[in-house]
Amino acid sequence: MSGPGMGAPPRRSMDFKGSGKRLLGQFRPERARLVLMLAVLVVSVGLNVIGPKILGHATDLVFGGFIGQKLPDGLTKEQALEGLRRKGEDGAADMLSGMDFTPGHGIDFGAVGMVLLVVAVVYAAAGLLMLWAGRISTKVITRTVFRLRERVEEKLARLPLSYLDKQSRGEVLSRVTNDIDNLGQTLQQTLGQIVNSLLMIVGVLGVMFWISPLLALVALVTVPLSALVATRVGKRAQPQFVAQWKSTGTLNGHVEEMYTGHALVKVFGRQRESAQVFAEQNEALFRAGFKAQFISGIMQPAMMFVGNLNYVLVAVVGGLRVASGSLSIGDVQAFVQYSRQFSQPLTQVASMANLIQSGVASAERVFELLDAEEQSPEPAGSGAALPGKPRGRVELENVSFRYSEDRPLIEDLSLAVEPGQTVAIVGPTGAGKTTLVNLLLRFYEVRSGRILLDGTDIATLSREELRSGIGMVLQDTWLFGGTIAENIAYGAQGATREQVEEAARAAHADRFIRTLPDGYDTVLDDEGDTVSAGEKQLITIARAFLSDPVILVLDEATSSVDTRTEVLIQRAMERLASERTSFVIAHRLSTIRDADVILVMENGAIVEQGDHRSLLAADGAYARLYKSQFAQAVAEVD
Structure with a gap:
């Protein structure tokens, strides 16, 4: 188990001061509650601080009563002290001069009981107020x-595809989950505690100077020593924590790899090698963890030593002050307690330094996400509606686009696609096939030229209006945790069970779904491991069909299905082609023979255009691609 304060190394932030100020700024809406919490803590700390002073008065009453009963009755305090001096007991007289006693009177247990009751009430009130402040x-x-989570969620919805293309999914998820969780845990463990500790230091120090400035200065002597110990131990422990968590990450990666690939490990008989690697990495983690925990464990006994040293100094100097009559025994007793109360928050503040550093580092990573450049805002005048019922005519007029300024990708591309046509886009990797679809969906904005949908520039449409008429099926399937029926209905809110089943039949998914134990109510996990890759693809295609889009985009959508299912999907596509404009990005050219138009792209430009037969007859780029795939297939069979 790991978490803030449990061995996690502090992640050094790039701008601790700036990020810390910005983090404090997140509490601005809670100013009223923070002021109330501070007021409650001030009262609570004040009661805790005054407690030892009151308790010291009880000690004085007990000691004064003990001394008083030893002296003759009828004398005043001054007469009793003068009698001691005449006997040559000047030291005892000096000591008793600082005490409050009445000769001949014993311990006033009623007064002592009243003081103890007051102390109990004071500490109880302090505890209740501390509980309230914690709440x-x-x-x-x-x-x-x-x-902050809401802001991050809203930010993710505004981030452009280009940001997600440049960041790994794990990195984004880590910022959204781990860093926010770490920040929350750090704040929970440090905010109230550090405010309480600082108030305690100030309050205790003030009372100590009030009781005895000399003893207060003596107590302050050990403060630089405490800071030196905390700094030295912290610097030595940090590299060991880094090594510990680096080893932890390596070990976790190996365990995850072996778990996800356990079938292959067993098939190839690599269990022994896997266990040996685990043992080596576990040993490395043991060594690093032992050093980290041992060095960090020195902090507590070292600070206790400094605290005990402070205690000894206060006790010795305080005893001398009592002997001289400058202080009462109760005041010294209270001062000893104050010295403990003074050193404890110092230790707490020192131990929270790593927590605060880690929390601010996490906050900085979250702020970097919140500061990321968002997708371009909708231009003025956007939000126009398509004239009449969408038909699906797509035109590209002199479109140019590049991901980076020094690398042109699509230059001066023009294309016209009639409603109901099936357009296949083929070409080598990096030719711009998927980019063309991303431009159509406005995941990226064109650099120049324009794209028209039914004669309307898509830049004048809102992204929501544009994408509501486009269905997309990717090569990488995406299913969420829920039933198969819920996954299919994801693209059409309010769809009935009959409509879901009709879409599944159109995608040829109905048959295999009904063979499952719970049919359409079969629950899938977020990875969809209960169905095969091809079946997952059929579900996503059914989802696209149910959304009833004007334009259907299939990006290698049939790459995960077997040949028979692929043929069934092609037949379904043929039935739906009369109602939808379809863009099919394909690497396996055998899947797009029946497309109305085949676009062959190279280096961002359309180098050939036509149907399957005409392009083969032209013996150009398409023919070379087709023949190379045929030759590869023959070689694989041989």
């Missing part, structure tokens, strides 16, 4: 993290 702190932090 306020928890609510403030939870609400702040809640708002």
Whole structure:
């Protein structure tokens, strides 16, 4: 189990001060609650600080009563002290001069009991107020993290595809989940505690100077030593924590790899090698973890040593002050308690330094995500509606696009696709096939030229209006945790079960779905492991059919299905082609023989255009691609 304060190494932020200020700015909506929490903590700390002073008065009452009963009755305090001096007991007289006693009177247990009752009430009130402050702190932090999560979720919806293309999925997920969780845990563990510790330091120090400036200065002598110990130990422990968590990551990666590929490990008989690698990495983790925990474990006993040193100094100097009559025993007792209360928050603040550093580093990563460049805003005048019922005519007029300024991809491309046509786009990897579809969906904006849908420039349409008429099936299937029926209905809100089943029949998925134990109510996990890759693809195609798009985009959608299913999908596509304009991105040219138009792209330009037979007859780029695939297939069979 890991988490803040449990061995995780501090991740150094690039701008600790700036990110820390920005993090504090996230609490601006909670200012009223923060002020209330601070007020409650001030009162609570004040009661905790005054407690030892009151308790010291009880000690003085007990000691004064003990001394008073030893002295003759009827004398005043001054007469009793003068009698001691006449006997040559000047030291005892000096010590008792700082005490409050009445000769001949014993311990006033009623007064002592009243003082103890007051102390109990004071500490109980302090505890209840601390509990209240903790509740306020928890609510403030939870609400702040809640708002931050909302902002991140809204930000993800506004990020362009280009951002997600440049960032790994794991990195984005880590910022959204791990970093926000770490930030929340850090704030929960440090915000109230550090405020309480700082108030305690100030309050205790003030009372210590009030009781005895000399003893207060003595107590402060050990502060630089405490800071030195915390700094030295922290610097030595940090590299060991880094090594520990690096080893942890390596070990976790090996375990995950062996778990996900356990079938292959067993098939190829690599269990022994896998176990040996695990043992080596586990040993490395053990060594690194032992060093990290041992060095960091020095902090507590070292700080206890410094605290005990402080205790000894206060006790010795305080005893001398009592002997001289400058302080009462109760005041010294209170001061000893204050010295403990003073060193404890110092230790807590020092131990929270790594937590705060880690939390600010996580906050900085979240802020980097929030500051990422968003997709271009809708231009002025956008939001126009298509004239009449969408037909699906697509025109590209002199379209140019490039991902980076120094690498042109699509230059001056023009194309016209009539409603109901099936357009296949083929070409080598990097030719611009998927880019063309991304431009049509406005995942990227064209650099120059324009794309028209039914005669309307898509730049004048809102992205939501444009994409509502386009269905897309990717090579990589995506299913969420839920039933098969819910996955199919994802693209059409409010779809009935009959419509879901009709879409499944059109995609030739109905048959295999009904063979499952729960049919359409079969629950899939988020990876869809309960069905095969081809069956997952059929479900996604059924989802696209149910959305009833004007334009259907299939990006290698049949690459994961067997030949028979592929033929069935092609037949379904033929039935639906009269109602939809279809774009098919294909590498296997055998799947697009019946396309109305085949576009052959190379280096962002259409080098050939026509149907299957005419392009083969032209003996150009398409013919070379087709023959190379045929030759490869023959070679694989041989």
